[in-house]
Amino acid sequence: MSDTKHTLVALVEDKPGVLNRVASLFRRRAFNIQSLAVGHSEQPGLSRMTVVVSGDSAVVEQVRKQLDKLINVIRVSDITEEDIVARELALIKVNATASTRSEIMQIVDIFRANIVDVSSDSVTVEVTGDEDKVESLLELLRSFGIKEVTKTGRVALTRGDTQ
Amino acid sequence: MKKTGAQILCESLIKEGVEVIFGILGGAVLPLYDTLPQYPQLRHILVRHEQGAAHAADGYARATHKAGVCIATSGPGATNLVTGIANAFMDSSPMVAITGQVARPFIGKDAFQEADITGITLPITKHNYSVSDATELAGTVKEAFYIAQTGRPGPVLIDIPRDVQQEEVEFVYPDKVNLPGYKFISRGHSVQVKRAAKLINQAQRPLIIAGRGIIISQAHDELKELAEKAQIPVVNTLLGLGSFPQNHVLSLGMMGMHGMAYANMAVQSADLIIAIGMRFDDRATANTGGFAPNAHIVHIDIDPAEIGKNVRVDMPIVGDVKNVLKAMNKEIDSRDHLDWLSQLEQWRYEHPSLDIRQNDELLPQYVIQQIYEATRGNAIVVTGVGQNQMWAAQHFVYTKPNSFISSGGLGTMGFELPAAIGAKVGCPGEMVWCIAGDGGFQMTIQELATITQENIAVKIAIINNGYLGMVRQWQELFYEHRYVDTKLWNPDFVKIAEAYDIPGIRVKRREEVIPAIQKAMDYSGAFLIDFVVEPEENVYPMVPLGGSLSETLELPKAEIVSSHRNISQKE
Ligand SMILES: Cc1ncc(C[n+]2csc(CCOP(=O)(O)OP(=O)(O)O)c2C)c(N)n1
Ligand SMILES: [Mg+2]
Numbered sequence: 001m002s003d004t005k006h007t008l009v010a011l012v013e014d015k016p017g018v019l020n021r022v023a024s025l026f027r028r029r030a031f032n033i034q035s036l037a038v039g040h041s042e043q044p045g046l047s048r049m050t051v052v053v054s055g056d057s058a059v060v061e062q063v064r065k066q067l068d069k070l071i072n073v074i075r076v077s078d079i080t081e082e083d084i085v086a087r088e089l090a091l092i093k094v095n096a097t098a099s100t101r102s103e104i105m106q107i108v109d110i111f112r113a114n115i116v117d118v119s120s121d122s123v124t125v126e127v128t129g130d131e132d133k134v135e136s137l138l139e140l141l142r143s144f145g146i147k148e149v150t151k152t153g154r155v156a157l158t159r160g161d162t163q
Numbered sequence: 164m165k166k167t168g169a170q171i172l173c174e175s176l177i178k179e180g181v182e183v184i185f186g187i188l189g190g191a192v193l194p195l196y197d198t199l200p201q202y203p204q205l206r207h208i209l210v211r212h213e214q215g216a217a218h219a220a221d222g223y224a225r226a227t228h229k230a231g232v233c234i235a236t237s238g239p240g241a242t243n244l245v246t247g248i249a250n251a252f253m254d255s256s257p258m259v260a261i262t263g264q265v266a267r268p269f270i271g272k273d274a275f276q277e278a279d280i281t282g283i284t285l286p287i288t289k290h291n292y293s294v295s296d297a298t299e300l301a302g303t304v305k306e307a308f309y310i311a312q313t314g315r316p317g318p319v320l321i322d323i324p325r326d327v328q329q330e331e332v333e334f335v336y337p338d339k340v341n342l343p344g345y346k347f348i349s350r351g352h353s354v355q356v357k358r359a360a361k362l363i364n365q366a367q368r369p370l371i372i373a374g375r376g377i378i379i380s381q382a383h384d385e386l387k388e389l390a391e392k393a394q395i396p397v398v399n400t401l402l403g404l405g406s407f408p409q410n411h412v413l414s415l416g417m418m419g420m421h422g423m424a425y426a427n428m429a430v431q432s433a434d435l436i437i438a439i440g441m442r443f444d445d446r447a448t449a450n451t452g453g454f455a456p457n458a459h460i461v462h463i464d465i466d467p468a469e470i471g472k473n474v475r476v477d478m479p480i481v482g483d484v485k486n487v488l489k490a491m492n493k494e495i496d497s498r499d500h501l502d503w504l505s506q507l508e509q510w511r512y513e514h515p516s517l518d519i520r521q522n523d524e525l526l527p528q529y530v531i532q533q534i535y536e537a538t539r540g541n542a543i544v545v546t547g548v549g550q551n552q553m554w555a556a557q558h559f560v561y562t563k564p565n566s567f568i569s570s571g572g573l574g575t576m577g578f579e580l581p582a583a584i585g586a587k588v589g590c591p592g593e594m595v596w597c598i599a600g601d602g603g604f605q606m607t608i609q610e611l612a613t614i615t616q617e618n619i620a621v622k623i624a625i626i627n628n629g630y631l632g633m634v635r636q637w638q639e640l641f642y643e644h645r646y647v648d649t650k651l652w653n654p655d656f657v658k659i660a661e662a663y664d665i666p667g668i669r670v671k672r673r674e675e676v677i678p679a680i681q682k683a684m685d686y687s688g689a690f691l692i693d694f695v696v697e698p699e700e701n702v703y704p705m706v707p708l709g710g711s712l713s714e715t716l717e718l719p720k721a722e723i724v725s726s727h728r729n730i731s732q733k734e
Contacts, residue, residue, distance in 0.1 A: 012344075013343075013344060016293075017281065017285075017293075020282070020285065021285060024285045024286055025286075028286045058471065061471070062468065062471075062472060065467050065468035065470075066468050068467075068468075069466075069468055070344070071289075071290040071310065071342060071344050071345050072344055073344050074343050074344045075344075
């Protein structure tokens with residue numbers, strides 16, 4: 001059976017301990033989380049969570065059903081097969097000297113990324129996009145020496161009208 | 164009118180129909196206990212260990228279908244509940260556990276007797292709450308009982324800081340719950356029901372596996388109608404015992420690791436399995452790779468997450484078993500399945516799984532059979548875990564729902580005595596027999612004091628083999644007889660009973676069995692019998708770990724000399 005990446009989106013109640021319940025469920029059932037992002041949704045009192053998990057479809061379906069059983073989870077769907085917009089944001093602190101800075105800026109431009117901080121020996125780049133784009137930029141910046149990276153993990157919505 | 168948190172809690176419990184609470188006091192629940200005498204409708208049963216409170220609440224719930232309630236103080240009181248909560252969770256038993264917590268200003272400061280009990284019980288409760296304000300209390304209790312008792316039942320824990328119990332607020336008991344994230348499907352999808360019925364109507368060798376879901380859903384009549392109308396034989400899981408009368412001509416008894424050889428053969432030969440209110444536990448299915456190789460599987464369960472979890476399912480129906488069966492019975496054709504039934508009858512004859520060895524010593528199976536004979540099956544049997552549990556499951560004939568209470572999913576030794584207390588308190592008119600292992604009995608033996616203090620007339624039969632018997636059996640069969648630390652030094656159980664003011668006798672010989680059981684039954688109160696049985700008796704049939712149901716081992720033939728009971732006494 002093939003392990004593929006699945007994107008689950010859950011609407012959850014904004015109550016203490018909810019993140020803990022979700023995380024605990026993944027740990028206990030030995031489901032592997034690749035990323036988990038959470039923030040307020042359009043509805044007051046509800047947050048939207050995007051979880052990327054890898055596993056074969058039966059395993060992921062089991063994850064989805066177990067999540068759905070949590071009382072604080074209003075709704076959860078596997079949107080992997082749907083038409084979705086998915087993005088992640090990364091901050092990359094990369095070594096930069098006077099001589100390499102302009103080369104870095106060129107690369108950043110090509111990726112429509114931004115430089116959000118500059119110091120005497122580094123710059124911090126902010127990039128938004130799908131994981132491939134973020135990964136390619138990281139790859140190109142690697143030769144300059146990467147000091148630190150942080151990523152939000154994927155957030156996703158289905159395209160078009162919501163039912 | 165303003166009321167304290169403690170009063171609100173008590174009144175909310177009364178609104179939920181609670182009559183009995185099992186618990187132990189402590190600092191963090193003192194305000195609650197101080198309030199209790201204002202509500203004489205709430206009977207509090209003081210146990211000797213919080214594990215006992217949780218198991219008693221569980222036993223009460225299984226015997227009555229009402230949520231059992233237990234109370235413990237913060238910290239060690241709460242953590243002592245954990246095994247009992249996990250046990251209820253695994254067996255889908257409705258329970259509301261109430262724990263005291265340190266006062267709000269102390270939370271998170273590692274205060275005296277602070278434990279993060281909501282964190283600890285997260286994976287073993289259906290849901291849990293920590294109440295941060297007395298105004299939330301009534302609504303929380305309402306939700307807790309609703310969640311515990313509906314859908315697939317389970318334990319819910321409510322953690323209440325000490326100062327919340329003292330806080331005074333307006334009391335209004337809500338008449339509705341607002342749980343947008345809680346849903347369960349009660350009616351099966353009608354198209355699925357029709358499709359499943361079609362499969363059933365076409366099957367040549369159909370077999371019903373009846374699980375605890377039938378008992379929970381109180382669907383035994385519907386099950387019987389289905390089995391009789393289409394002449395489908397029925398096997399039970401361990402926790403499904405009692406969901407279908409075992410003296411019925413269509414009953415093949417228990418399946419699984421220690422199931423009847425003919426029941427397991429039926430599973431392996433069926434062309435259609437109708438699995439109802441069961442979850443394909445590994446002790447029931449054995450190796451799933453070789454499970455029911457010839458069968459399509461219809462799976463009816465209220466929990467969608469159980470569908471396809473352990474075995475592939477061809478036709479799932481998510482819904483309350485009773486509703487689904489009601490709808491399905493209308494679509495089922497009358498059939499006779501004569502060939503299939505006569506094949507099964509032949510296997511039953513060729514594989515007499517309930518025959519026991521001829522032995523001069525006292526055999527545990529004989530003890531169970533005699534308890535059955537003496538009670539004529541009119542008893543609630545509550546078991547320990549291990550060999551005693553399997554013999555109690557095999558050699559008593561269960562004909563009524565809720566007559567067999569046992570720790571299935573978690574397999575908790577020590578469940579027997581407190582759960583029997585709970586069952587007896589819930590059903591005072593029934594005779595309750597606690598079938599205990601000599602090992603397991605000592606894990607919750609302190610509840611003998613609860614029995615005496617509260618006058619709870621349970622009959623206790625210790626199957627005293629001087630061993631952690633089931634483990635010894637594995638050591639014998641799979642670890643070349645290396646009995647590493649399974650031999651038990653035991654106290655004199657009769658003297659122990661006496662010390663707790665409970666009469667008891669020791670039985671060592673066959674001919675003493677019937678008079679002893681009679682004596683226990685004739686006595687009005689609790690009674691203990693220490694049955695000193697053959698120490699190295701094994702449980703058969705048995706599927707070795709990793710084997711499939713096709714590899715069911717039977718008692719070596721040479722050892723069978725007599726059959727104690729003709730199991731085909733039909734209805
Ligand atoms: C709390 C707990 N600890 C350990 C076990 C593992 N275990 C399973 S059966 C068994 C032996 C039980 O001995 P006893 O209560 O004397 O019952 P018997 O099998 O001898 O009838 C043990 C130790 C368990 N099920 N539960
Ligand atoms: Mg024993």
